[in-house]
């Protein structure tokens with residue numbers, strides 16, 4: 001699949017699976033007797049992570065999705081965020097855990113945290129599968145991090161380039177020829 005577009009596999013399917021299990025265990029330990037957790041997945045990138053995480057979590061959780069778009073180029077964000085799809089429910093008094101695919105500059109997440117905090121949840125934390133080193137440029141409190149990865153554009157397991165590659169079961173770095181060929 002996508003022959004030649006992936007320069008290298010950064011995180012294998014098995015490594016993702018093991019990490020999701022490990023993150024779910026940590027969350028399970030941190031939220032004893034909290035009632036149903038409310039997982040907020042950020043569309044579309046976090047879809048695979050969300051569905052795998054929810055099934056790996058030993059306690060009941062409810063699933064909500066939000067879609068945001070940050071203005072900027074296709075490979076970097078500006079921090080100006082627009083809600084494309086809001087939550088369907090009120091989160092006041094709920095224990096909310098945001099599930100993110102990747103934190104790059106941190107600008108999108110920083111905006112999202114402020115937006116959701118204003119809705120008065122009982123608690124609000126972030127669990128991201130991937131984080132790039134640039135994330136330290138904006139101070140966003142991220143409780144759970146799957147993998148810190150190098151500053152390369154990655155795709156797969158929900159992450160896209162121009163809506164492609166989301167369906168890859170692993171995370172790979174995209175061969176730069178893909179975004180320089182004009183395809």
Ligand code: XMP
Nearest residue numbers: 077103104105106107108152153154159160
């Ligand atoms: P910021 O910079 O606001 O960006 O933390 C977060 C969003 O940018 C996208 N993003 C990527 N998407 N491969 C992708 O497919 C990447 O390497 C990558 N880096 C950032 C992503 O939508 C994320 O939510």
Ligand code: MG
Nearest residue numbers: 045159160161
């Ligand atoms: Mg994207």
